[in-house]
Each structure stands twice: as C-alpha cells, then as structure tokens.
Amino acid sequence: MKSRENIADILCIGCQKGSTSWLHSVLNCHPSTYAFPDSEPVTSTDKEAHYWDWNAQRGADWYRQLLTPQDPAQLSMDFTPEYACLTEAQIDDCKALNPGAKVFYILRDPLARAVSALRMHMLWHLGKDHSEPLKLGPQFEAFAQEARLEEHGDYLRNVTAWRARYPDLILLNYEDFHTDRAASIGAVFAQLGLDADEMDAPQRQLFNGLMTGRVWVSEKFEIDRAVLMFLQGLTWQYRQAAEDALGMRFTEGDRMLGR
Template sequence: MPARWRPRPCPVLFRNLRRGGRQPVPPAQGDRGRAARPRPRRDRTPSRGLSVALAIARGPCAGGGPGMTRENVADILCIGAQRAMTTWLHQCLSAHPGVWSFPNFHPITAHTKEAHYWDWNHHRGPDWYRVTMRPLVAGKKSVDITPEYAFLNEAQLTECKHLNPGARVIYILRDPLARAVSGLRMHTVWATKHAAADEARLDYDQHFLARCKNARLWDHGAYARNIARWKRHYPDMLILNYEDLRADPLAGLRLVLDHCGLSWDALSGSLRETLAERAGRRVWETPAYPLSRDCLDFLHGAMWPMREALEKDTGITFTEGEAILRAREESPA
C-alpha cells in the first residue's frame, strides 16, 4: 500500500493516542447472521466502484486539497432506528435535487444508504470516509443513514462531531417491542435466505436467543440512553415517532427536509409529485414469520423497561406494541 494512502488517524484520536489513550474500537458485531449482507473482511478485494474512489483519493484531494475542505463528511446523519423507515427515508431524500447518495460500494458499504464507517470501515481511515461521502456535484448535501451509529460510544461520538461538526442528525423511534419483532424477522430473512412467511417460525430456544444477540436488540432499543449520548454532541437532533411517519409520511418528510435545510417550496411541481409518491411507498416489509407466545413474552419483558425510560425522558409513547400483545392474548400458548 503506498505510504500516501495509509489511513491517517483522526486528529482527535491522534491526540488521545499521544496521551497514552487507546483508539476506540467499534462495538463488537459478533455473528451478524446476515446471509445476504456479510460483514466485509479487511483483505476483501475492492469492488470496481471502490477502486475508482481509491484512485480519486490518491489524487490531490487525498492531501487535503479542495475536495477535502467541506464542513462535514456527512451533512445528514440518520442513526436509526433499524426497522423504523430508514430505507424509506433514504429513498425519499435521494429524490431531492439537493441530496447526494454515495456510490454503491457493496459489500464495503450497505449499497448507497449505509456507509458503516464506525463499525465496518473505521480501519480505512477518515480520508476514505471523506472521499466516499463527498458529493461529485457541487452544492449537494451528503447523507449517511446507518442505524448502528445510534449506539456509538463517547469516543466515537467525539470523532463523529470532529468529522461532522454541522451535521443534521435524525433519529426515528419505533415501539421497542414492534421494532424487536421486525428486527428478528429481518435476521430470519437473511438466515433462511429469504424464506416465505409460512416456511419459518421462531420458537423460544437457543437459536432464538442467539438471533436476539446477533440482532443487538438491546442496543437498538435503548432509545433513552442513545439519545442522551447523541444530544451531548448534537443537541438539536430531530427525533421522530415512527407511528407519526406511518400516519402522515409526507408531513414527516417535510419536517426532515426543513431540519436539513432542504427546500420544499422551491421545488417544481413535478419534483413535489415525485417526493410525494415516494413518501407514500411502503419499503421492504419483512415476511410475517410467526413467533411463539414464549418468544413474545420474553421480548415484551426485555423491551418494556426501554419503552418506559423513553416515555419518562421524552414523553414519547407508542401503540404498535399493544396490538402485538393483544394478538398474543388471542393466540394459543
């Protein structure tokens, strides 16, 4: 590897290292259980798209030239929650003329939506992140929608603030029980290679518990704790209720656009129609794999304290999980 492309540590982390501190390690991923989207290995041969980005990085921009002078690496950060309309948000934002989605470097990134810098790609260095996210059209805002960022630790958030000091942060919250059920179904899709809804079932056993761990249900559902950490660095982050978005997606999208400094009123009629059409889409609904009553009882007990903590801290309430519990009471044990 040429010396000039050796990943350089972020200045904030470099100062910590000089003081004898350790560079923060991203949260352990374990077996992600993603048959359709495995975690990249460091020695994976770069895709053609990634090779293009590396070639760009070896040019003048890699040394801190004009391409590296943007205020933020990512102008818009959506940190989840997973299974809370983040793909819907990406599709809507991508249709706005003021937004740039980075090229598809799958499996280095999760297509054009999730850069996964702090959990999959931190070893590539901040210049890689800058090049990957940088819009190739002037005046556009870059967007990184990676739900795993919700549980970055304090050291990682300090680095995030250094790289993205003026980023607009969005956090969509879904009923913790409903989100957990949906997350487990998503992992079941990957584990079964897209089995139909009647071809798989979740029962309370060692496989179910392992899937709960792989899905990081407790990290994704710890909304109050995640909000507290992120607000220390981004106090003006936008928090949305998934149920409100489902009820009026266009109104929710306009809130996001306003938060991100993206115009709605200045758009042409055809662009407004395009955004309204995308806002009305239902994106990637997982098969409704049945869960045994024991599974639901376990998830309810695990997620309820997180729901109460969020309501106490923010006043946000949900109803989606109540429908799941009513269905549980009506079904055989």
C-alpha cells in the same frame, strides 16, 4: 477535499427497522441531497456507509472521498442505523468529522422494533420460504444475540450519548410516518432547509410514489406468543424510559399484544 464543514451533512443513526431506508429514499428525491455510490459489500447500498462499525480502518480520507458530492452545494447523507450504538469515543470522532451535521434518530416502539429485527435475521438465515414459528430456544437466543436487541432498543442511552455531542439531535417517531406522513416529511424538509418545489417532474413522481408506499416490507414470519411475551419483558424498560424521559408515545407494540 477538507473545505467542506462536514463529511456527512445529514446523519441518520437509526433506529434499525425504523424506516431509515424509506426516509433516505424520500430525501434522495431532492436535488439538494447526495447519496454516495453503491459500494457493496464495503458499504450497504448507497445508504449506509458503515464508517465507524465496518470501515474505520480505511481512514477519514476514504470516508470523505466516498461522501463528497461533485456539487459542493449538495448535502451528503449517511444513514447507518448501527451508529446509534456507538461508544462515546466514536461519537466524539463523528463530531470531529461532522461538526455541523443534522442528526436524525427515528424511534420505534421497542417491542415492534425487536420483532422486526428478529424477522430480518430469520430471513437472512432461514430464507423467505421458512414457515415454522420462531420459538424460545437456542435458535431464538442466537438470533437475539446477533440482532443486539438491547443495544438497539436502549433509546435513552443512545440519545443521551449523542445529545452530549449533538444537542440539536432530532428525534422522529416511526408511527408518524404512518399516521401523518406529509406533516412528518414536511418537518424534516424544513429542518434541512429543503424546498419541495425544487424537485423536477421525475423527482416529484418518485417522491409522490414513496409518500404512498414503503421501500421494503419485512417478511411476516410467525412469532410464537411466548417469544412475544419474552420480548415484551425485555423491551418494556426501554419503552418506559423513552416515553418518560423523551416524551415519545408508542402504540404499535400494544396492538401486537392485542391490547
């Protein structure tokens, strides 16, 4: 059981609402990757093992058993966006269990990501038929706290903590999945040593379908302008830090603000 170098060969640590589900599904089309069995509610589908935030008490042997494929040549995957916010001690533990893992972090415009996260929590609590716009007030404050907007939006802190343990952390821009999807996925395949020609006909058909669509589109609940401007003020510092220190460029939030 312990002969594999890593429990998870491919880790995607977020960002939350950054198309991690879509990327996981794309990679899962390839015969050289492995998605663990759906074990809800212990895990989230076959994508998010939630080891460090939900299941650490189950121990490393549980995590290893969950992720180990029958074919030892396959690359096991754990795409859990909450990992972005792990403490330094937790990332140290991750490094001990996955010393050679390829770690990906998808960054999305912080304002757009925050809005999408709030809409996700609105769906969970209010249902898809909710029609009233989200306004500033106790309900907004509760959703914002539950969504951990600042922790998930503080990309520079998260990147710095993870790069201290994984210097080769790979940053992806969410917007590239929409503007140059083929090139983005081609680069990810190259970084993982995956050859697209190894997919059989059914896998290729599924792959081609994913390359022209999305896994899940958020409900477009209306957000009051005052909420949007509050979120702009909350997330502006994180956008500036990501653009200045990480060389990222975001445009999605500007479009939301009508700029």
